[in-house]
Amino acid sequence: MTMFGVGENEIVPLLTTVAGRDLDRGELEELFARAAWSGIAEPGDRMAGALVAQLGAAPALRTLMKSPTAEQLAAALEIDKPTDAQAAIDRWMPRLKPSDALAGLKRAARVGARLLVPSDLHWPDGVDDLAEHAPLALWVRGxxxxxxxxxxxxxxxxxxxxxxxxxxxxxxxxxxxxxxxxxxxxxxxxxxxxxxxxxxxxxxxxxxxxxxxxxxxxxxxxxxxxxxxxxxxxxxxxxxxxxxxxxxxxxxxxxxxxxxxxxxxxxxxxxxxxxxxxxxxxxxxxxxxxxxxxxxxxxxxxxxxxxxxxxxxxxxxxxxxxxxxxAPLETAPALFSDASDPGSPSSDLVRLYDALSSRSPRTAADIAARSGLSIAEVQGLLGALELEGEVAERERGWVRATRG
Amino acid sequence: MTMFGVGENEIVPLLTTVAGRDLDRGELEELFARAAWSGIAEPGDRMAGALVAQLGAAPALRTLMKSPTAEQLAAALEIDKPTDAQAAIDRWMPRLKPSDALAGLKRAARVGARLLVPSDLHWPDGVDDLAEHAPLALWVRGxxxxxxxxxxxxxxxxxxxxxxxxxxxxxxxxxxxxxxxxxxxxxxxxxxxxxxxxxxxxxxxxxxxxxxxxxxxxxxxxxxxxxxxxxxxxxxxxxxxxxxxxxxxxxxxxxxxxxxxxxxxxxxxxxxxxxxxxxxxxxxxxxxxxxxxxxxxxxxxxxxxxxxxxxxxxxxxxxxxxxxxxAPLETAPALFSDASDPGSPSSDLVRLYDALSSRSPRTAADIAARSGLSIAEVQGLLGALELEGEVAERERGWVRATRG
The missing domain is CATH 3.40.50.450 (Rossmann fold)
Incomplete structure (x- = not known):
């Protein structure tokens, strides 16, 4: 079995590694396609952004692999100018090498980099404001x-x-x-x-x-x-x-x-x-x-x-x-608003809150162990919550602030 | 004969000195009244500004010398609040001493200070934008x-x-x-x-x-x-x-x-x-x-x-x-616009211009002598005109710029 011409034995473990979790078939294809697109189109390529937005990353990559004519690509993009489509083909085709995408994924796996796609829970929403110029994927070490x-x-x-x-x-x-x-x-x-x-x-x-x-x-x-x-x-x-x-x-x-x-x-x-x-x-x-x-x-x-x-x-x-x-920070209640969504930032906050006591001061390390969050995550959240008066630092650690 | 209770033998020569020229009877009274008002009202006194604007400086001073009631002053000011008028009377009456005005004029004459009133050619127009808060007179050494x-x-x-x-x-x-x-x-x-x-x-x-x-x-x-x-x-x-x-x-x-x-x-x-x-x-x-x-x-x-x-x-x-x-400077033609008014800044410009040659460079001192302006005036005007391309400085002095 192959995926975009690459052997699945080789690609699936790599994709699972850079995703940081198991993926279904559709997710695997999406991830591979975005990995490939991030090497095919230069950052900010409006036409690539439009094509991926129009068809989805994997169908867009399949379309490209069929060596479309300028007219076919223009039709897929719903644009009137085959010359723009031809220019895009001229930019993209020389880089359409699944082996390059594979190499990039191998390097990423070697340094422990992850590949984020827009559907990811940790995808930074702000970049979506770039619309057609938004990144197709983000490679992350952190x-x-x-x-x-x-x-x-x-x-x-x-x-x-x-x-x-x-x-x-x-x-x-x-x-x-x-x-x-x-x-x-x-x-x-x-x-x-x-x-x-x-x-x-x-x-x-x-x-x-x-x-x-x-x-x-x-x-x-x-x-x-x-x-x-x-x-x-x-x-x-x-x-x-x-x-x-x-x-x-x-x-x-x-x-x-x-x-x-x-x-x-x-x-x-x-x-x-x-x-x-x-x-x-x-x-x-x-x-x-x-x-x-x-x-x-x-x-x-x-x-x-x-x-x-x-x-x-x-x-x-x-x-x-x-x-x-x-850019004033939101107040705590707003941060808690979608706490029912596990894995969301708000869910981290709920877990942090559960690990806090209003009477016994606890160190960041203790709170991290109790909540399952990293110490760095705990410190970041505590800083934000302290600003909002939700938590307070005592001599021997952090406590939940009591209200009224 | 007296003017506002001061002997004319004494006051007229003083007023002529601080005016820098001979004045007719109306001008003398105006000048004395404004000299007096500048000592009676504190700077920016809105009521004094309004009264002088309403009646003229000399009639306003005469009104005050009659020790008006609050109602009379309010009527003169065309305001509804006798309390405001009473407050003004309370501020002004203790300072209503023609001898103080005389003393101020004597000191001014001694140091060569002049007294400018709004009708003066050299009165700075900008201060009139202060409206009721405009100064009633300006004492000047320069x-x-x-x-x-x-x-x-x-x-x-x-x-x-x-x-x-x-x-x-x-x-x-x-x-x-x-x-x-x-x-x-x-x-x-x-x-x-x-x-x-x-x-x-x-x-x-x-x-x-x-x-x-x-x-x-x-x-x-x-x-x-x-x-x-x-x-x-x-x-x-x-x-x-x-x-x-x-x-x-x-x-x-x-x-x-x-x-x-x-x-x-x-x-x-x-x-x-x-x-x-x-x-x-x-x-x-x-x-x-x-x-x-x-x-x-x-x-x-x-x-x-x-x-x-x-x-x-x-x-x-x-x-x-x-x-x-x-605050961009006007172009030269605008400066020349009211050149027919002798003594105006534009008239100075015409005199300066007449003293310049387009061929023979002349020093500022030479131009001052030819135009009857001071060297400082000539230098100021030349600076402005140079900026506008009307004059140019050569190695041995200034020339009128040739156009076209």
Whole structure:
């Protein structure tokens, strides 16, 4: 038996590994097709997004494997321009190699990466706002808790060529937002991005790094140790299969994921032409709140931030409180609303709540053991709940807050 | 013969001196009455403004000298509330001493101060936008050119407790705006204000200082030399008669004059509660463009500027070009529009233009001698005209630009 021309003996165990659970036949085909599509179409390919949305990932891949004419593809896409369809065929066909998809899956399995598809419980809803430009799949090295925490994340981005001022402000911002229950999203670049991740880790907060290449090869290489640590306690995410190298185009498209996955974007330090202004542009296009941190007008490294405030209606933000105001967190009752759905973030909250006592203080490790959640997940949830007055930290651990 | 109870032998020569020209009987009475009113009513007194607007300054003073009842004053003001009228009577009557007005005029004459009234050619039109809160008179030590230059002025204000950063940015701003043909308005305080004036003077630009007390006693005393220099080549202006001390209230009211007399206000450095935010508030209330210069978020001295950008829709301005954009200067043809009115700014322009050649470069001193304008006036006008491409500076002086 084969699936898309690949032997099932080989592919099914791989797919089960990257899914992290057993899958039925339809799920296996969906997963393989999305793995393949993530290598066939470049990030943000509108035509690929439209075809997959129209037919489903597996039927779309089957259509492509039949070497359709431009007219056939245009008909499948319900578009009038065979030239657009022909251009898509010309882009996709050279990459239509099931063996490439297989190689990507093998590399993913080797580094323990998972493959998320939109139906996944931990799929970050924010990226769906990209519509036809949404990613077809996400390759992840990290925890479910970190993925779930994207729903309360703020992106902290900025220039690689950061100054001491920019790094200092980024550290304060990241640590301060973690203290307020937020997760920190960034791009793992040198300078501001790296500082944002590091400060989040140092504050025991959640952090997610979006990469422009495969998650098997951390980029930049000088951040290998940092990204390894993020993959352990947070998450490293890419829409490109393992083995793929970052390119200029992929960096720009990666920026759209940072903006879309977060509830707000803050640019901490950026020169007049910094790439982080591209992320800011995506946030603005998506209608996500956008903040920029001012700096000395004598510093070229802040010129991009001033430009955003002056010409692109970014909000001037000067401290973590003002950044948090860009995307206020929901109150606890809202978090509990769909607790009946097992595996949902709310279900984690119920389990955490069950493991808490209102009288005996319990450590995060104790709560993790009682709830079956990881310590990192417990710490993230406790931080958010503390902010909402649902839990309190005592000298010897955490207690459930008593009301009225 | 007496005027408002003061001997005419004494008062007429004084009034002629502070007017700077011969006056007819009506003008003499108007001038004396406004001199008196400027000592009777505190700056910004809405009731005094309304009474003078209703009756004229001299009839209003005569009404007051008849010790009107609250009902009579309310009738004159066409208001329904005799209590408001009574409060005004209570404020004004203790100060209704023609001898005080005489003393103020004597002090003014001694220091060479002039008294401007709204009908004066050099009265700054901007302050009339204050309506009932407009000043009743302005005491001036300085040049007509400096007063006229208020029509192309930008107010540069900020905290007394300025940092090296704030002073540096202020120096660049003031010099850069002077280079672009603007006059610089400020409040002569230590810190940002003082730097704004100094840099304008150093760049041979026009500058005007508004004081909260009489122009005979410069405040702060540490800026005596600076204010003396401003009075020589620019102008020092106050709505309070000579001999009056600055008070907290008068500083706040002085700020409204800075905002109203200028075409735009820029706050260069200000703490969270700096008095310069009061000036910014006046500018915003008047609908004048308001700019603020960002600084490090780690500097408390910039917190007020960030507050203005964040919460009060001040424009983020980072250099003189962006400040100039707040209040673009008219093009040359508009400046020439009412050239038939002798003594008007446009008339100065015509005289300057007549003194220029399109072939022989002439120095500012040469042009001043030919036109009958002061060197400072010539330099101010040349700066504005150069910006508009009407004149050009050659190695040995200025020429009229040839067109087409």
């Amino acid at each position: 925890t479910d808790a970190a993925l779930d925490a994207l729903s309360r994340s703020i992106a902290l981005v900025g220039a690689r060529a950061a100054t001491g001022y920019g790094e200092h402000v980024t550290m304060e911002a990241s640590a301060g937002l973690v203290d307020r229950g937020y997760s920190i999203v960034s791009g793992a670049a040198y300078g501001i991005d790296g500082m944002a991740h590091r400060a989040a880790l140092a504050s025991h907060g959640q952090t997610v790094a979006f990469l422009a290449g495969g998650v098997d090869r951390f980029y930049p290489s000088g951040h290998d140790a940092l990204l390894t640590r993020i993959a352990e306690v947070g998450a490293v995410v890419s829409e490109l299969p393992c083995g793929q190298a970052p390119t200029k185009w992929r960096f720009l498209q990666r920026n759209r994921l940072i903006a879309a996955a977060s509830r707000a974007t803050v640019v901490l330090e950026a020169g007049w032409r910094s790439g982080s202004l591209n992320t800011a542009g995506h946030a603005a296009t998506l209608g996500r709140p956008l903040g920029a941190v001012p700096g000395p007008v004598t510093s070229a490294a802040s010129a991009g931030c001033h430009r955003l405030i002056r010409d692109y209606t970014a909000i001037c933000v000067t401290n973590p409180d003002e950044m948090a105001e860009l | 040049t007509d050119a400096a007063l006229d230059a208020l029509s192309r002025s930008i107010a540069l204000v900020g905290a007394r407790a300025a940092t090296g950063y704030g002073e540096h940015v202020t120096m660049e701003a003031s010099a850069g705006l002077v280079d672009r043909g603007y006059s610089i308005v400020s409040g002569a305080a230590y810190g940002i204000d003082g730097m704004a004036h100094r840099a304008a003077l150093a760049s041979h630009g026009q500058t005007v200082a508004f004081l909260a007390g009489g122009v005979d006693r410069f405040y702060p005393s540490g800026h005596d030399a600076l204010l003396t220099r401003i009075a020589e080549v620019g102008a020092v202006v106050s709505e309070l008669p000579c001999g009056q001390a600055p008070t907290k209230w008068r500083f706040l009211q002085r700020n409204r004059l800075i905002a109203a007399a200028s075409r735009a206000t820029v706050v260069l450095e200000a703490g969270w509660r700096s008095g310069s935010l009061n000036t910014a508030g006046h500018a915003a209330t008047l609908g004048r463009p308001l700019g603020a210069v960002p600084g490090p978020v780690t500097s408390a001295a910039s917190a007020g500027c960030h507050r203005l950008i964040r919460d009060y829709t001040a424009i983020c301005v980072t250099n003189p070009d962006e400040m100039a954009e707040l």
